[in-house]
Amino acid sequence: MTTTEPTTRGRARIAGPGEGIGLDELALATRNHGLPLEALRYDVTPPGLHYVLTHYDIPAVDPDQWRLEVTGAVGRPLRLDLDDLRRRPAVTARVLLECAGNGRARLEPRPVSQPWLLEAVGNAEWTGTPLAPLLEEAGVSPGAVDVVFTGADHGVERGVEQDYARGLPVAEAMRPDVLLVWAVNGAPLPPQHGAPLRLLVPGWYGMAHVKWLTRVEVLEHPFEGFQNATAYRVKTEAHEAGAPVTRIAPRALLAPPGYPDFMTRERFVSPGTVTLTGRAWSGRAALTAVEVSTDGGDSWTPADLAPADPAHPWAWRAWTCPWDAVPGRYEVVVRAADAEGLQPVEQPWNRQGMANNLVQRVPVTVLER
Amino acid sequence: MTTTEPTTRGRARIAGPGEGIGLDELALATRNHGLPLEALRYDVTPPGLHYVLTHYDIPAVDPDQWRLEVTGAVGRPLRLDLDDLRRRPAVTARVLLECAGNGRARLEPRPVSQPWLLEAVGNAEWTGTPLAPLLEEAGVSPGAVDVVFTGADHGVERGVEQDYARGLPVAEAMRPDVLLVWAVNGAPLPPQHGAPLRLLVPGWYGMAHVKWLTRVEVLEHPFEGFQNATAYRVKTEAHEAGAPVTRIAPRALLAPPGYPDFMTRERFVSPGTVTLTGRAWSGRAALTAVEVSTDGGDSWTPADLAPADPAHPWAWRAWTCPWDAVPGRYEVVVRAADAEGLQPVEQPWNRQGMANNLVQRVPVTVLER
Incomplete structure (x- = not known):
């Protein structure tokens, strides 16, 4: 468990040659959940077998106090409670989700983070209401570039304190199949899947499906938050900007x-x-x-x-x-x-x-x- | 990830000094599930946050074909389906479960097995029917010593092919609070918790609460199967018999x-x-x-x-x-x-x-x- 490369602010560590999994990686592996691969047998992943990756802690959100803000470059900012959302048209979609880090622990040399082997997947039925009509009601600025989704989970990552937040290009956010979700497999969302409300962006890796969603903010410039600009990038050198992680590869x-x-x-x-x-x-x-x-x-x-x-x-x-x-x-x-x-x-x-x-x-x- | 001690049939490996977690241990950590410790906040552990440890694969049990046999040293062997069991008096009990291997990965030197840190716990509400009246109806032999519970999960462990099976002293099996369980937190057992039926032995470590239960066999001699005689023993030397793992320490x-x-x-x-x-x-x-x-x-x-x-x-x-x-x-x-x-x-x-x-x-x- 020797450290061959110091952890630098903003920079992910790479394991040394032959270095076993450290206790830090293990702490992530034991608290996050993978799909045991025999569960590939189920058409719809049963509750509790779907993969779960939580960056910080699962937050304690009181659904009665919870509100969703739709704000930023919009004509009419909105503030909605769960009943407001549940009164809107509901859709159920069966969607494959996969963590962008799936397979990471088999790479050599190994990037040090959540050490998934191959089990960071699931295929559940999510129920919610389409996001696009809500954005249309709010009146998205013609100059909109990104929509930022912020969750209630709070922590520090490579020295940066943050609420988990991810930006999505406005064209993706306006897709008719992007949902605000309150139920999975016919039951209310459990805490680990984002209760009371999460985003669902079919086809994208898991980092886009923001859990414990509290805020949707329209920006007229690209979002430069940690999870877009630093964490979820494909790059081979630390100093590169790299390419953003977006849709799920086959x-x-x-x-x-x-x-x-x-x-x-x-x-x-x-x-x-x-x-x-x-x-x-x-x-x-x-x-x-x-x-x-x-x-x-x-x-x-x-x-x-x-x-x-x-x-x-x-x-x-x-x-x-x-x-x-x-x-x-x-x-x-x-x-x-x-x-x-x-x-x-x-x-x-x-x-x-x-x-x-x-x-x-x-x-x-x-x-x- | 060097191996400092060869795996010998029947003998668990001990990690070498400073040896990181291996890919074999990681494969167990990623497929089994721990309780993220912030979930200690819930009085009753929500579905999907309870710890899960599966020795082999989660079996695909068809509940319509499934039967429970009560056999061995009994006067009247029984064969029951789920409806037979559900027609019996039902009890719901809120019970703490903990894996006997909890905390293993922090030991030095580290025993090589499922590498739990501290998250192998849960506190759910289990619904089922007491086992003792069923054993009484079957007529347990006065010479009974152990009751063996066998699950539908099948695999190999340290060279021994087996269905998972654990023996319990007959006095423990006859405790009024030992249950045959078909529901958790008000819902049918999910596959990973032993559907359609599992055993619940309040106060004992998790290995006693046999999942995917198919067979209850009364023996007039001590059970010497792998999970009692080899795996779940407290011992400091490989050749020792050691002490059996039983009840949960504080x-x-x-x-x-x-x-x-x-x-x-x-x-x-x-x-x-x-x-x-x-x-x-x-x-x-x-x-x-x-x-x-x-x-x-x-x-x-x-x-x-x-x-x-x-x-x-x-x-x-x-x-x-x-x-x-x-x-x-x-x-x-x-x-x-x-x-x-x-x-x-x-x-x-x-x-x-x-x-x-x-x-x-x-x-x-x-x-x-």
């Missing part, structure tokens, strides 16, 4: 077959025809294929990808691939492709471990019986 | 005050009177006190411990302690005492990191303003 995940070893999570399956199954998604373009390799990526077989469901355009999609499993040791690899490209077999490294969609590799032993 | 936890740093989880509070709050419990004897230190354990102040609630004898109890916070850096430490003794300030090390109740230490910076 990914396929395998529901691990057979049964596991407790400590190694290696899988054991019986010989014969094994139906490999999982889910795939992309937030940036239509999925075009899922492929499976059982030899570590040397050869690939197309999986049967369920057709896109017009009722759930932002949900994950099931895939299956039969495998004639013969005794031996294998490495199963899966990859998704969308209209913009293929999931990479070699790591697309960046210093904050953002928007990385390196393929999953699952060691499987096929037993003699 | 512990107090602080709901971290103020706001956190994202990466270090260090706390920042404003100067003035800060009400430190948290929860305390013991499964082995009545709690007698909670004490708080703000100087790393040099001096201690009694906290105000909420009286035991006769309606919820197995629930955690709230405590509060006012603190006149003056600018500076502090280490807040809390400890509970029960009728059998005090929580230790020095680590009570054992090689599997079981039933460890070392005190919590929380670094706090009191700001100038």
